[in-house]
Amino acid sequence: MSWKPELEEIERRSKLAQEMGGAERVARARAAGRLTVRERIDRLLDPGSFHETGILAARAEYDANGRLTSLTPSNFVCGTGRIEGRRVVVGGDDFTVRGGAADGAVGNKMGWAEKAAYDLRLPLVRLVDGTGGGGSVKQQKSMRRSYVPALPDWNVSAELLSLVPVAAAALGPVAGLGAARVAAAHFSVMVRGTSQVFVAGPPVVRRALGKEVTKEELGGAAIHARGSGVVDNEAATEDDALAQVRRFLSYLPASVFEAPPRCEPLDDPERREEFLLSLVPRERRKTYDVRKLLELVLDRGSIFELARGYGRPVATALARLDGIPVGVMANDPRQRAGAPDADASQKMARFVDFCDQFHLPVVNFVDNPGFLIGPEAEKRGTVRQGVRALIAVYQARVPWCSVIVRRVFGVAGAGHGQHHRLNLRYAWPSGEWGSLPIEGGVEAAYRRQLDAAADAEALRKQLEEELASLRSPLLTAEAFGVEEIIDPRDTRPLLVEWARTAYTLVQQDLGVRTRGLRV
Numbered sequence: 001m002s003w004k005p006e007l008e009e010i011e012r013r014s015k016l017a018q019e020m021g022g023a024e025r026v027a028r029a030r031a032a033g034r035l036t037v038r039e040r041i042d043r044l045l046d047p048g049s050f051h052e053t054g055i056l057a058a059r060a061e062y063d064a065n066g067r068l069t070s071l072t073p074s075n076f077v078c079g080t081g082r083i084e085g086r087r088v089v090v091g092g093d094d095f096t097v098r099g100g101a102a103d104g105a106v107g108n109k110m111g112w113a114e115k116a117a118y119d120l121r122l123p124l125v126r127l128v129d130g131t132g133g134g135g136s137v138k139q140q141k142s143m144r145r146s147y148v149p150a151l152p153d154w155n156v157s158a159e160l161l162s163l164v165p166v167a168a169a170a171l172g173p174v175a176g177l178g179a180a181r182v183a184a185a186h187f188s189v190m191v192r193g194t195s196q197v198f199v200a201g202p203p204v205v206r207r208a209l210g211k212e213v214t215k216e217e218l219g220g221a222a223i224h225a226r227g228s229g230v231v232d233n234e235a236a237t238e239d240d241a242l243a244q245v246r247r248f249l250s251y252l253p254a255s256v257f258e259a260p261p262r263c264e265p266l267d268d269p270e271r272r273e274e275f276l277l278s279l280v281p282r283e284r285r286k287t288y289d290v291r292k293l294l295e296l297v298l299d300r301g302s303i304f305e306l307a308r309g310y311g312r313p314v315a316t317a318l319a320r321l322d323g324i325p326v327g328v329m330a331n332d333p334r335q336r337a338g339a340p341d342a343d344a345s346q347k348m349a350r351f352v353d354f355c356d357q358f359h360l361p362v363v364n365f366v367d368n369p370g371f372l373i374g375p376e377a378e379k380r381g382t383v384r385q386g387v388r389a390l391i392a393v394y395q396a397r398v399p400w401c402s403v404i405v406r407r408v409f410g411v412a413g414a415g416h417g418q419h420h421r422l423n424l425r426y427a428w429p430s431g432e433w434g435s436l437p438i439e440g441g442v443e444a445a446y447r448r449q450l451d452a453a454a455d456a457e458a459l460r461k462q463l464e465e466e467l468a469s470l471r472s473p474l475l476t477a478e479a480f481g482v483e484e485i486i487d488p489r490d491t492r493p494l495l496v497e498w499a500r501t502a503y504t505l506v507q508q509d510l511g512v513r514t515r516g517l518r519v
Contacts, residue, residue, distance in 0.1 A: 013056055013071060014056070016073070020038070021072075021094065021096025029096060032194075037092040037094040040127050041079075041090055043238075044083070044246065045083060045088075046081065046083060051079050053078055053080075054109045054112065055073075055077075057073070073097060073106075074106035076092070076094065076110050077091070077094055078113040087120075087122055088123045089113055089120065090113070090124075090125045090127065091114075091125075091127070092129070093130050108152075111156070115153070117160055117164055118156050121254060121255035121257065122164060123164050123165040123166070123255075125169070126166070127169050127171055128174050128178045129171045129173075129174065129178070131177060131178045161186065163255055163256055163512065164255045165187075165253075165254075166185045166186050167185055167187045168183075168189075169245055170191070170195045170196075170197050170231065171195060171241065172196075173196045173198075173201065174219075175198055175200055178197075179219075182197055183197075183230055187306065189241045191237060191238055191240075191241050192234045193220075196216060201215065202214065202215060202218060225309050226309030227309070229307060229310035229346070233308070251320075252358050256357060256511060256512050258510065259506055259507045259510065260325040260358065260359060260506070261325070262325070262503065263320065265299065266299070267299040269492070269496040272489040272490065273296040273297075273489060273492070274489065275296060276491065277487075277488055277489060279292065279293055280428065280430040280488075287333040287334045288333060288334075290332045290334070293405070294319070294330060297491050297495065298328065302319045303317050304319065310347060311340075311341070311345070311347030313338050313341060313372070314331055314348055315328075315330045315332050316328065316347060316351040317330075321492075321498075322496045324361070324499045324500070326360055326363055328363050329352075329362065329363070329365070330365035331366060331368050331405075333367050338368060339371060339372040339373075339412070340368070340371055340386060341371075341372040341382055342382045343380075343385075345382065345386040345388065345389040346388065349388045349389040352389070353515075359398060359506040362398055362401070363401050363495060364416055364417065365402075365405055366403065366405060366407075366413070366416045367405045368416065369407045369409050370410030370412045371383065386412060390411070390414075390415040393418065394415075394418055396418070398502075399501070399502035399506065400418060400423075401424045401425065401498050402417045402426075403428070404427040404431045404433070405430065405431070406432065407433065409434055413433065425482070427473055427477075427486070428486065428491075429473065431482070433473075433476070446463055
């Protein structure tokens with residue numbers, strides 16, 4: 001009188017569900033170099049840690065005697081598992097069943113995953129493929145009617161972003177709701193050559209606009225990871241994409257109610273690098289490698305850069321100082337002289353908000369000549385996006401430290417930290433600052449004299465030389481206009497000491513952040 005027969009039936013159905021869309025479709029996917037959703041989940045999570053929810057959800061057919069004759073599983077696989085021992089919620093589209101479209105879904109497993117992450121306060125990983133639960137005209141045919149579009153669980157998806165880390169990987173052609181699910185994440189990654197992200201695919205574009213485009217031309221990595229900024233990073237393979245998701249989460253707490261996880265430091269906190277003395281050229285028009293600077297100052301091997309192909313004048317990354325996770329911003333003088341344009345400003349605002357939300361202390365390496373100028377910059381709305389970035393900086397509550405590497409000019413430069421707080425900062429001897437660079441300032445302030453001069457170029461040179469004598473950071477330090485000018489080799493030890501204090505402070509200020517309007 002045991003329940004063994006029922007358990008055997010459950011086991012049989014579970015095995016059928018694990019066959020996904022069937023051997024033929026699975027083989028076709030593998031031939032195209034793609035992993036199945038179950039392989040993806042297995043490679044993402046710690047071995048043996050996946051606990052699936054809803055494996056029995058399926059479309060089943062029965063004979064006249066009530067015996068199961070066929071079973072098509074839901075095209076969404078979800079559950080909980082562990083990444084580096086820490087529990088997460090994961091949900092993935094099974095493109096072998098109706099291409100991941102809504103008419104292949106059974107129940108609301110996708111919604112369950114979002115709600116589980118919200119209520120359990122666990123990070124969420126979305127493995128998106130196909131339409132990601134979006135609609136299909138075949139669904140309308142089977143329903144014999146259409147419907148008014150709705151997003152029943154979108155409020156949960158939106159609120160998740162203020163509560164737990166959300167990571168998304170686009171692992172194939174992703175359209176419609178799938179594209180929105182990728183974009184609605186703190187970190188997103190796509191696979192170069194095999195992933196594309198778009199609102200609607202080539203057939204819809206062809207019918208609507210009469211344009212012939214390939215999937216790659218419409219929404220490949222060159223478009224989004226190295227252009228639009230819709231996706232943060234690109235990966236060489238699916239395994240690389242999943243490894244990036246794992247690494248991203250390693251810097252973050254499970255939710256805003258915890259501090260970021262500190263790991264055992266593997267680097268000398270007192271390390272002083274001789275190369276930092278000559279990293280910044282004396283010739284002001286020459287550039288340097290800001291990523292080399294970061295490598296020499298932050299914990300070795302700890303830098304995980306985000307959105308490198310978007311908003312290039314500003315680099316953003318997650319890293320560690322003495323094992324403590326921190327957010328890192330740095331102007332890149334090799335990209336538009338490090339001047340924030342509209343994209344870089346938008347990138348800054350999003351990154352600062354993210355760091356503040358998850359209690360990551362921010363280190364800002366400043367070489368900011370001011371917002372990008374010129375007609376194109378004005379057309380792109382640089383000032384509006386720049387103001388948004390400045391508001392993000394001033395509203396952030398996390399500990400903040402700035403290292404003034406070289407230039408700090410104008411309104412953009414004034415946003416290197418929060419002047420109403422301690423505004424902790426260390427300047428290098430190469431630092432120079434002001435309302436605007438001397439060269440442009442002479443043009444603006446002495447326009448009349450230059451126009452009236454017999455030799456405008458000679459007068460311009462004379463004025464620039466006179467003002468250049470005021471460029472020394474020592475003059476500012478004499479007036480306590482800058483607190484410390486340090487030996488660049490001392491940057492790492494000073495930042496490590498700051499990070500230790502900052503980590504204590506963030507543990508005393510946990511919880512959800514509330515903010516005002518972002519313009």
